[in-house]
Amino acid sequence: MSEADRLKAHPFMRGLADAQVAKIASCARLARFPESAVIFREGGEADALYLILRGRVVLEQHVPGKGDVQLESLSGGDILGLSWLFPGGRWVLEARAVEPTEAFALEARCVHARMEEDAALGLALAKHLIHQLYQRLERVRLQRLDVYRAEP
Amino acid sequence: MNALSCPMVPEPVRVLKAHRESHDVVTLTLDPGAQRLFLPGQFNMLYAFGVGEVPISMSGEPARAGRVVHTIKAVGAVSKALCRLKRGGVLGMRGPYGRPWPVDEVRGSDLVIVAGGLGLAPLRPVLYHVLAQRAAYGRIFLLVGARTPEDLLFDDEIQRWQKHGDLSVLVTVDRASTGWKGRVGVVPALLSEVPELENAVAFVCGPEVMMRYTVRELGRRGLPDQHVYLSLERNMKCAAGFCGHCQFGPSFICKDGPVLRYDRIRSLFWLREI
Numbered sequence: 001m002s003e004a005d006r007l008k009a010h011p012f013m014r015g016l017a018d019a020q021v022a023k024i025a026s027c028a029r030l031a032r033f034p035e036s037a038v039i040f041r042e043g044g045e046a047d048a049l050y051l052i053l054r055g056r057v058v059l060e061q062h063v064p065g066k067g068d069v070q071l072e073s074l075s076g077g078d079i080l081g082l083s084w085l086f087p088g089g090r091w092v093l094e095a096r097a098v099e100p101t102e103a104f105a106l107e108a109r110c111v112h113a114r115m116e117e118d119a120a121l122g123l124a125l126a127k128h129l130i131h132q133l134y135q136r137l138e139r140v141r142l143q144r145l146d147v148y149r150a151e152p
Numbered sequence: 153m154n155a156l157s158c159p160m161v162p163e164p165v166r167v168l169k170a171h172r173e174s175h176d177v178v179t180l181t182l183d184p185g186a187q188r189l190f191l192p193g194q195f196n197m198l199y200a201f202g203v204g205e206v207p208i209s210m211s212g213e214p215a216r217a218g219r220v221v222h223t224i225k226a227v228g229a230v231s232k233a234l235c236r237l238k239r240g241g242v243l244g245m246r247g248p249y250g251r252p253w254p255v256d257e258v259r260g261s262d263l264v265i266v267a268g269g270l271g272l273a274p275l276r277p278v279l280y281h282v283l284a285q286r287a288a289y290g291r292i293f294l295l296v297g298a299r300t301p302e303d304l305l306f307d308d309e310i311q312r313w314q315k316h317g318d319l320s321v322l323v324t325v326d327r328a329s330t331g332w333k334g335r336v337g338v339v340p341a342l343l344s345e346v347p348e349l350e351n352a353v354a355f356v357c358g359p360e361v362m363m364r365y366t367v368r369e370l371g372r373r374g375l376p377d378q379h380v381y382l383s384l385e386r387n388m389k390c391a392a393g394f395c396g397h398c399q400f401g402p403s404f405i406c407k408d409g410p411v412l413r414y415d416r417i418r419s420l421f422w423l424r425e426i
Binding site: 056058059060066067068069070071072073075077098099138139142143145146147148149150 | 176225226227268269270297298299303324326327328329330332333334335336337338340341344345358359361362365
């Protein structure tokens with residue numbers, strides 16, 4: 001499968017026209033991360049959206065006195081990194097590959113530019129991002145409820 | 153006297169083995185004295201003498217006569233007393249009660265078994281049953297969620313099942329520290345890793361909130377409500393449909409459940425007053 005086909009097959013690209021995928025492809029590069037590689041660090045410039053193709057990535061937060069706490073893991077078909085959405089964004093978590101991982105890295109400035117140039121593409125991507133954000137919000141809500149804690 | 157002739161009288165049974173699964177969960181292997189057959193998903197009433205009685209699902213092999221296995225979480229006074237029992241200890245038992253998982257009705261289907269926390273215990277007999285008759289079922293997915301890696305139940309068995317080619321096991325924990333290399337997140341999120349879910353049958357057991365999120369996600373993934381079975385919990389006393397403590401709308405969880413088909417309880421499942 002060509003890189004273009006792999007990009008088109010990613011769930012985040014679902015429903016986009018070929019011409020729209022081609023515009024996104026112009027912002028994309030294929031990135032490979034070995035096990036334990038840090039993909040981005042808290043505080044660093046949020047400069048990309050990653051579309052994970054395979055492997056697994058964990059999002060971590062360093063908590064003084066507790067060490068690194070794993071908050072969520074992401075795998076093939078998921079997207080990684082939302083802090084780039086707003087200008088001047090900085091990563092708020094650390095992302096580390098726990099398995100050899102392959103992903104398309106979409107350069108944030110480029111994606112912003114394509115969304116501005118093409119309103120239909122911008123709307124489609126915005127809807128996809130909102131959907132992803134809502135799903136993540138729902139997961140965090142359930143996680144926060146701590147439903148497995150024993151209570152009399 | 154047995155439970156069939158007098159369903160309210162517990163019989164004394166001896167603990168053959170007490171195995172600590174995690175800091176607050178213990179598995180008791182009991183000698184019932186006579187053959188006690190049960191179906192996956194059924195429960196017994198276990199009586200800690202002088203403390204009280206609680207419903208606990210069987211977690212062992214249905215086909216293994218002469219042994220009854222229960223996995224118990226130390227939460228209240230009775231379950232804490234049961235968890236303190238050691239080999240040779242005695243407790244009261246009556247049962248089995250309740251409607252089981254429909255393991256025979258769903259032969260030929262793909263199965264998605266979703267377990268949250270202690271919810272894996274009532275589903276373990278399902279796994280024993282379907283793995284013993286593997287050819288009778290389609291693809292089988294076991295999705296397991298736990299609070300932390302240390303809280304995962306039946307860890308050795310999960311690892312064995314993961315290596316078993318006929319079963320896909322996906323495990324996640326709500327939180328973990330750096331040493332954990334598995335998934336982190338909630339169990340409904342694992343459904344995104346199950347391909348072609350829409351023709352499967354789902355068995356779901358865990359805390360009710362976890363089941364609500366799971367049912368919602370199964371619906372989004374295209375699974376019809378009549379393909380979803382849940383194991384519900386309510387305050388049970390008699391376990392035989394006499395007292396009404398576990399009433400759930402027109403049903404009694406002890407007699408008509410604990411396993412119920414979702415489309416039949418959908419209108420009640422989201423009611424907080426029930």
